[in-house]
Amino acid sequence: MSIFSDVPQAPPVAVFQLTADFRQDSHPQKVNLGVGAYRTDDCQPWVLPVVKKVERLIVEDDSLNHEYLPILGLPEFRSASASKVALGDDNTAIKENRVGGVQSLGGTGALRIGAEFLRRWYNGVNNTATPVYVSAPTWENHNSVFTDAGFKDIRPYHYWDAASRGLDITGLLDDLENAPEHSIFVLHACAHNPTGIDPTQEQWKKIAEVMKRRNLFAFFDSAYQGFASGSLEKDAWAIRFFVSEGFELFVAQSFSKNFGLYNERVGNLTVVAQDSDSLTRILSQMEKIVRTTWSNPPSQGARVVSKTLNSPELFDEWKGNVKTMADRVLLMRDQLKAKLQALGTPGTWDHITQQIGMFSFTGLNPKQVEYMIKEKHVYLMASGRINMCGLTSKNIDYVAQSIHDAVTKVQ
């Protein structure tokens, strides 16, 4: 008898199962609109030219070694560049020395460290009962990250309005008004995953007003800065607004998408504290959490990002690369909508160009999704979410036609 005979088989993570099924499929016209990674118009992964360049610089630099990074990570990555990208170089909070960073393992790691800290120190000591609100729907891992950090009460807040295929701002604001004081809210900084619907600036102002008045904690998840609109500043507007309103907040930043560095796990938890003394104490406790999780973070990805962000030339080149990706996505959005409208597909399809970022919530229901996969070999999430990056000039007609067929043939 094994000591592990009672361990049950865990179900696979949906998005990876989808890709596995896609790989097994031998249909010549198969399309993968599942996992969130950028693809070129040839449907290939893309190593950003600036990344390739910087990797070469790093390998030729004999002054670099592999000694442990500090627990909180590479200094020139953390506050010197990563946090600045989120908040802006001239941000007041940075000047007031109340912004710090914890280099983390991608956005996931940043969320996890932030969650672990909040569970230990926010709203009392070790208060696992503080409600954590995540959008309905949200990235499927949000709930689990906070649960595994010890929070016992994860709740949805209204977000996606299926009827209007837009933001349920009334529901959202109501949830903010009715949430217990001090609840934690996980906000998507831009390019909401999976819906692609972001609040407008006016809507963000209303959200911030309620959160401030009711002492709710703002925890931003920022995985697509630059990638969503093509502009770093535009994509960081919400975060910067909240900071200017004086919130103490966290931002979990990921550089997976905007640097295409998915597998080097480059993330940063930006901490905006009330003052520098507070920041010092917070970071000291962050160190303790990091020490028992990964001890200190990996160097390679952080070096690439910090070298790029800290060199005016490379920084410009990077912004160019980011715009390339964002523009291709915008083009695919335009074309998909145009083709669906040309086909006379029932329903409105404006949401395809109104939504922003990598994903679109098509509005297809589960049966229509099943049809797309089984009959058309077009792979998308059961929620109807598609990754725009999976579209190319070569497959977009087939996808548009398939959506048309799904909508007209399957109810």
Added chain:
Amino acid sequence: MAAHCLFFTQTEEDWLPFSCDIPLLMAGGLRGKERERTNLLKQCLLCRVAGVQSHQAWKTNPLGDVGLNVLLKTEDPRTQNGSLMARPNKTADMSVFSEVTQAAPVAVFKLTQDFSNDQFPSKVNLGVGAYRTDEGQPWVLPVVKKVEKIIVHDDRLNHEYLPILGLPEFRSSASKIALGDDSPAIQENRVGAVQCLGGTGALKMGAEFLRRFYNGNNNTKTPVYVSAPTWENHNAIFANAGFEDVRAYKYWDTEKRGLDLAGFLGDLESCPEHSIFVLHACAHNPTGIDPTQEQWKMIAEIMMRRNLFVFFDSAYQGFASGSLDKDAWAVRYFVSLGFEMFCAQSFSKNFGLYNERVGNLTVVARDADNLKRILSQMEKIVRTTWSNPPSQGARVVAITLNSPELFTEWKDNVKTMADRVLLMRAQLKAKIQALGTPGTWDHITEQIGMFSFTGLNPKQVEYMVKEKHIYLMASGRINMCGLTTKNIDYVAESIHDAVTKVQ
């Protein structure tokens, strides 16, 4: 002003004031807000290790390497810098984080920081555990440099997410390194692996899994035993994974300066069934004392008979003796006996890839079906911690291990490091003996790996740090890699002075 030994776990709630003739269990034994004193008669581990009978004259502030933070405080443990930490009522202007306390720094990094700030020309850093050349410099292994160049010029490689469990060619080659190419368990398809963030990450994943699934569901009460002393992070990793009862098993015998085998075996016999034991595969940190093969056999026999869980920590394979196989003997022996077990492997030291965080949790299961279920649950745990692991270091290791030429070159680089350490051991002992320093110093060459437990007590350590500007851990642990042909005379003389002048 009374002096206290304070033991920290993850929050400052979990510390206890005490004096050295009143007992304190090493790790997590006494938690919570009660400031109770127990009736057990054991010394705080640091004092026991150092052989200190009275702490009266112990005014220093060394931060120990044995899972304890030792601070000098006034009576009320709630004070900080002499003033009571109030818990004021919140006002509108109050920070939501006003009650977050300042955490004590990690001892070994604080030591290096103090070293960096020291202006003394002959200063020596014998603290943090990283290899140094005879010039006192970090060393990027030549084979690593070579493979990094191969990687950067390979245009077939991209940065797409790795699978959750990591780079497949890394995982399998890493497990083979630990268990041997021809391991029957591997051939029986019951060995799997999780690529993790260094040894720390591997321990963390293993601990999180065990807490959820071992010895019942979510059984946080299963005792976890770590050696006395051990790497200071072991305790915290298991405590943070949710285990409520982390205990010490006897290991270091202060008088003999060797293994307390009787104590160790006694703890194995008397512990609760199903307890988890964290075993150092080789090159025990911090003592450098490993069980002999005969002793391992005795340990294994009891563990099998009493259904104790085997969790190896293997951070120095190849680095300890210079031979990968020799350093893996214990792990392989336990596998051959049929244990279902974990082995947390680190490639930080033997590949010198400290900052790329290359680790592997090898899982030896009863059979392929068990393995499959275990790995599926490991994926869930990985997914909420780091999602999927970093690529760079794993690629370097995988390419190296999977190429006969590069593998040979790597083994050679490892032997270079191991040999330099052995040389420093031999020379240090010889010099101390030549100086006629009181005491026996055989332990310096009997101990193995990067570290040596010198046997210096906290006062002598303080003397070394303050008077001689030689930085070592409060436990008396030195990193042999910090010794060079240029500083070894100074270090030997300083040890001599410490031993003869300071009691």
